[in-house]
Amino acid sequence: MNTADTPTRNGLRADLALISEWIKPGTRVLDLGCGNGALMAHLKATKQVRGYGLEIDPDNVIASVAAGVNVLQIDLDEGLAQFEDKSFDYVVMSSAIQEVAAPDALIDDMLRIGHDCIVTFPNFAHWRLRLKLALWGVMPASRALPNRWYDTPNIHLCTVHDFEGLCREKHAEIVRRHFVNHAHRAQAAMRLMPNVLGEIALYQLRDRP
């Protein structure tokens, strides 16, 4: 997650708090790119959720271990072939899809492994980013995307339209979607024009039988 300022709700990063609301108690969760393990630790403590977090960064692995999370130091770019079909109730990927080598292959894996998938990503078609590119002609940065073009880990940025296009291609059912601003608050207008006004998109997907 690259957000420079990260608002929190009940001690949990706001986007993770939103994801947490979508997850039913007592379920099995696989968290791809679990960072410091905050979401998994929260779900374990408040919803008796069991599962694993995958993380590649050593410091995050240590933080997750310290948080008592079942963290596995695994590179998402190596694929998830080791996980069985439908072995988790939810496969979550929060603000990581733009950092992986093959987002489409990863979505395939998520749909295969999880009964439901929850994906969040920064919307690259937000009006402020569009304006920066249109008026100043530079690669836009924002509070949700603070890196510069040459040092960014975000190699596969996409827009709301792009993502839904991929979902159509993958025959994935969009169970629900939600859009928030950089402070992770939803505004009514976002629902009307999510691809322009939504800064961060949250999707719940399911494999169409």
Added chain:
Amino acid sequence: MTSDHETGSVGRVTPETLSVTTPLALDCGKTLPAYDLVYETYGRLNADRSNAVLICHALSGNHHAAGWHAEDDAKPGWWDKCIGPGKMIDTDRFFVVCVANLGAYNGSTGPGSINPETGRHYGPDFPVLTVADWVRSQDVLREHLGISVWVAIVGGSLGGMQVMQWAIDCPDRLRHAVVIASAPKLSAQNIAFNEIARQAIVTDPEFHAGRYYEAGVVPRRGLMLARMLGHITYLSDEAMRAKFGRDLRAGRINYGFDVEFQVESYLRYQGESFVTRFDANTYLLMTKALDYFDPAYATGGNLADAFAPVTARFMVVSFTSDWRFAPARSKEIVDALVDAGKDVAYAEVESDLGHDDFLLTMPHYVKTLRAYLARAAAEVGA
């Protein structure tokens, strides 16, 4: 026992011996009628006896894991870098126990001990042991020490195999299983290396079919070759390149077959010093236990099914430069635990040295295990 916080050493330690007179039934069908277990302890057992950690040793290890036996010892225990006050396995919080496995050299009953039935050295008559046999014997020590549950069992390499076996065979006897640089079973390549080592020993003319004690000799050449071969597999290509390169001892090529390259000198030194502190029959036994280890054998090759009884939480650690038990082997353990729905954390530590990295103190390695064990300690109020 005195410990020193400045050096992080447990200080001077004295091994203890438990003489067991209850026979131990072994996987091979034989029975050990009586046997000694030699062990060391570091730190203090708390009032409710809940802070005990068992250390399982690898091929060339023994009970002397930390501290010093005498002021003039050349080296401390084999895992002294990681065991002590304030260290990765913190003796301020844990009561640490390390026992020499049956068959090990210079400790518990082994091939060099006297067989009470014959009055001779066991030698080749010492039964071939398995990892499960060791776990059964370690469980006898647990009972003797009055420990109902180990807060953690920790082991690297062959030691990690014992940790897995504990978690499968005695699930109620441990809370945490820490498996470092290990594998769920040996590969054909691993077994092949062990076989060459064994052949080096048994074909040494001074081996005398394992009865060299009575002949008053030692199969030095065979044991030395076995260790030289083993040592190559414990080090990464990169580590050997960095340490020796193609450096020449005399600074020039001599067109002969004596030691010329530094790496040759190093291997000979390792081999020769090993002969003075290790036993050839023990080497055969240890490599056999390694070869036989395969907990999934009983479940038709399905490791996840073998892990079904497990209740302990697992922490699995591998090292990127380890090719003897590469990270892929640790991932097999992790995948099976995940498939079995067990609690497991896994860290893959960036390293240079190779298999022996587990004995060292890379920051990522130490911080990860320290964080893991701190939670384990907190669970039992240690």
